[in-house]
Amino acid sequence: MPAPIGFWFDFTSPYGYVASELIDALAARHGRAVRWHPILLGPIFKMVGTGPLTQIxxxxxxxxxxxxxxxxxxxVAFRLPEKFPVGSQVAARAFYLIDDADPARAADFAKRVFRAYFAEGRDISDPAVVMEAAAASGADVPALTQGLAGDAIKDRLKAEVENAMKAGIFGSPWFVVDGEPFWGVDRLPMLEEWISRGGW
Amino acid sequence: MPAPIGFWFDFTSPYGYVASELIDALAARHGRAVRWHPILLGPIFKMVGTGPLTQIxxxxxxxxxxxxxxxxxxxVAFRLPEKFPVGSQVAARAFYLIDDADPARAADFAKRVFRAYFAEGRDISDPAVVMEAAAASGADVPALTQGLAGDAIKDRLKAEVENAMKAGIFGSPWFVVDGEPFWGVDRLPMLEEWISRGGW
Structure with a gap:
């Protein structure tokens, strides 16, 4: 089986949300899996010298x-949330805790978090909203609650963000397929052609 | 005949260059003309709080x-010029002088300037290079030289940039079709579908 498509995103990224609704079907068309990687745009924007799009x-x-x-x-159903952006740390940390046990469940959880924020206008910085998505995706909520209370998961998310930056990732959504980076949901057609043609 | 497609660009924008090689054929497929508008990204980047992509x-x-x-x-033939970016004021001013007499000639001139910079690696901040493109497109070079020496064309370009900013334009390439704005050469497929479907 060919290598999975890497998919990096911030849970508060509107284009990341749209991508989250499209990437699985795209990958399936080419017999690929998807590796989901929530990151935080805050520290990345600081390095790049920018900020949330809506504030520029x-x-x-x-x-x-x-x-x-x-x-x-x-x-894709979409409504810009009244509170935008919000902190996405809790959702991202929860993702990695779920992902370590079951990547498919983590991807399902990620889609639920995105929809809660961008389709239903719920505040995903509220741990209760995150937990509801986790429960709906079948995660072990008590174990998750315990995991979120510790320091290890904070360091883990920090490391994920740092690794993304080291890999040159500075936006959401971001994709890597066979080593080739693509930034933006509007690049999905190009990414798909890259897979079909094996590059150009 | 439906309204022309508005096309804004900076002569030192690589994506603007690629768009300049594609936009006429796209417009022709839909019975549209193209109105070319060179602008300067410098003052726009200042307002948006960004800078040339390659320096971020x-x-x-x-x-x-x-x-x-x-x-x-x-x-499209492309090589990032050694000197990048350079000033594009002279080329932009020359464009408007040519455009006032003959828009089709001005579009041809614009394509030549873009190719000189991005395909041939020539320095388009050099007035001699601009004049060569003007001559090749059949412009009246002595009249152009005289026009470039005056203050009126400087004010004209300044006004074009200010009008673009007032219209919310902050990048290159930028397109407006039937009042709908599109930013980026990677949005041309979406723009084309917008024309075909009359929006969505």
């Missing part, structure tokens, strides 16, 4: 318009 | 890789 002059208005347009284009 | 940590390396990959994807 000019870019903000276009982005808000384009989030909704892109979601409609892909027929 | 992490983003720089990805961008250089992606410029070349995108050009190959579209089968």
């Amino acid at each position: 002059p000019l870019k903000g208005d276009y982005s808000k318009h384009d989030f909704a347009r892109t979601a409609r284009y892909h027929q | 940590p992490l983003k720089g390396d990805y961008s250089k890789h992606d410029f070349a990959r995108t050009a190959r994807y579209h089968q």
Whole structure:
């Protein structure tokens, strides 16, 4: 089986959310698995010298318009949450705890977190909302609660973000297929052609 | 005839260059004309709080890789110029002087300037290189030289950049079709579908 597609995202990234609704089907068309990697854009934006799209002059208005347009284009339910962005640490940490036991369950959890935020307008910085998604995906909630209380998972997420930056990742969604990086949900057609043609 | 596609770009924008090689054929497929608008990204980047892509940590390396990959994807000759970016004021001012007399000639001139910089590695901040492109496109070089020496064309370009910013334009290439804005050469497929479907 060919190597999985690496998929990096922040749970508060609208384009990351749209990608989360598309990537599994794309991968399946090419007999690939997907490795999901939630990261935090905060420290990355600091390094790149930028901030949340919606807060940047000019870019903000276009982005808000384009989030909704892109979601409609892909027929994905979307509403920009009132509180945007919010902290996504708890959701990301929970992901890795679930992922260590069962990657498929973690991917299901990730999709639920994204939908809770961007389709249902729920506040995913609230641990109760994260736990609800975890329970719905069949995770062991008591074990998860215990894991989230420790320091190890904080260090783990920090390491995941640092590794992403070391790999040159600076945005969400981000994909790597056979070593080739692609940034942005609008690059999925190019990524798919890259797989089909084996590059160019 | 439906409204023309508006096309904004900086002559030193690699993605703007790739777009300049694609936009006419796209427009022709839909019975549209193209209105070319060179602008200067310098003052826009200042407002948005960013800078040339290649100079941004992490983003720089990805961008250089992606410029070349995108050009190959579209089968457009491309080499990142040694001197990058350079000032594009002279080329942009020359464009508007030519455009006032003959828009089709100005579009041809624009394509020649882009190719001189990104395919041939010539320094388009050098007025001699700009004049060569103007001559090749059949422009009146003595009249152009005279026009470039005056203040009116400087004010004109400044106004074009200010108008672009007022319209919310903050990147290159930028397209507007029937009032709908699209940023980036990678959005051309979406733009084309927007035309075909009349939006969504």
